[in-house]
Amino acid sequence: MLDQVRAIAAEAHRHLAQATTEQELELWRTRFLGRKGALNELLRGLGTLPADQRPVVGAEANRLKRELEAAFEQRREALVARARAAALEADRVDITLPGRPPVIGTLHPTTQMIRRITEIFASLGFDIVTGPEVEWDYYNFEALNIPPGHPARDQWDTFWITPEDSERPMLLRTHTSPMQVRIMEKQKPPVRVVVPGRVYRYEATDATHESVFHQFEGLAVDEGVTMADLNGTIYTFARRMFGERRRIRFRCDFFPFVEPGVDVAVDCWVCEGAGCTLCRRSGWIEVMGAGMVHPRVLEYAGIDPRRYTGFAFGGGVERFSMLLHRIDDIRLFYGNDIRFLRQFVA
Numbered sequence: 001m002l003d004q005v006r007a008i009a010a011e012a013h014r015h016l017a018q019a020t021t022e023q024e025l026e027l028w029r030t031r032f033l034g035r036k037g038a039l040n041e042l043l044r045g046l047g048t049l050p051a052d053q054r055p056v057v058g059a060e061a062n063r064l065k066r067e068l069e070a071a072f073e074q075r076r077e078a079l080v081a082r083a084r085a086a087a088l089e090a091d092r093v094d095i096t097l098p099g100r101p102p103v104i105g106t107l108h109p110t111t112q113m114i115r116r117i118t119e120i121f122a123s124l125g126f127d128i129v130t131g132p133e134v135e136w137d138y139y140n141f142e143a144l145n146i147p148p149g150h151p152a153r154d155q156w157d158t159f160w161i162t163p164e165d166s167e168r169p170m171l172l173r174t175h176t177s178p179m180q181v182r183i184m185e186k187q188k189p190p191v192r193v194v195v196p197g198r199v200y201r202y203e204a205t206d207a208t209h210e211s212v213f214h215q216f217e218g219l220a221v222d223e224g225v226t227m228a229d230l231n232g233t234i235y236t237f238a239r240r241m242f243g244e245r246r247r248i249r250f251r252c253d254f255f256p257f258v259e260p261g262v263d264v265a266v267d268c269w270v271c272e273g274a275g276c277t278l279c280r281r282s283g284w285i286e287v288m289g290a291g292m293v294h295p296r297v298l299e300y301a302g303i304d305p306r307r308y309t310g311f312a313f314g315g316g317v318e319r320f321s322m323l324l325h326r327i328d329d330i331r332l333f334y335g336n337d338i339r340f341l342r343q344f345v346a
């Protein structure tokens with residue numbers, strides 16, 4: 001009967017080496033180690049043996065059982081390891097391949113222009129501040145010397161948040177000028193600030209009009225501030241923005257919150273003033289509005305106009321980009337066309 005034990009051992013080892021899947025391994029276990037497997041069959045036959053042989057064969061059979069159980073575990077672990085190695089091999093990264101460069105965006109042309117504008121004014125001693133886009137009628141119109149019914153209100157077609165005739169009407173600001181009053185309420189002179197920001201107009205869009213665009217606003221208030229200070233500030237800004245050879249021209253214009261008000265133009269940097277399509281043959285390009293702060297506006301902000309004077313100015317951010325880059329349609333700025341945006345690599 002010991003021969004039978006050895007025969008089972010040899011057969012079991014041979015078959016185990018051939019098992020290559022989990023399923024085959026399980027079949028092997030049933031066949032040799034299972035309740036009705038070869039080894040248990042043999043142990044059940046022990047009773048037919050002479051008494052002196054039983055312990056010898058029994059011990060040998062039990063030793064084989066432990067041996068096969070150990071071999072089974074080893075084989076199972078080997079198969080698992082092999083499967084894992086195959087999976088790793090399949091997922092292997094080829095480190096010799098060139099990498100994929102990450103897509104790096106660029107700042108929006110409007111953001112770039114706001115930075116350019118504010119950097120120039122910061123170098124002239126102006127602080128850069130921002131204000132709310134949802135604004136009270138009071139700051140957007142009334143405190144800027146534009147009372148209800150004033151004809152100047154027609155210039156600013158407004159998105160109303162609450163009805164215009166409600167007790168405290170609220171709107172989307174139509175310009176960045178409301179911050180003039182907000183700043184003067186909080187900060188006593190000297191004041192020197194530039195306010196860039198988004199503004200809203202309720203009007204049809206076309207190549208030169210958008211319902212959402214950006215402006216910048218400047219304000220300087222102190223004792224003894226004169227038109228000459230305004231002139232010098234605008235002159236310095238215009239040369240840094242549009243070129244060192246630029247000349248500037250002031251012409252009278254009307255804005256309710258300044259007195260006097262001026263329209264600021266620079267001589268055309270394309271034709272040097274001779275006349276071309278950019279300057280519409282005039283040799284001049286209007287770039288900003290400006291003026292001395294109206295005494296009423298100072299009063300609204302609680303500043304004594306007999307002691308203090310100030311100047312204010314403002315311009316369109318997209319307009320600057322359009323002039324400098326010869327962009328002929330303002331709608332391109334918010335069309336989200338990446339072919340357009342890509343041309344403005346900072």
Ligand SMILES: [Zn+2]
Pocket residue numbers: 268269270271272273274275276277278279280281283284
């Ligand atoms: Zn020109």
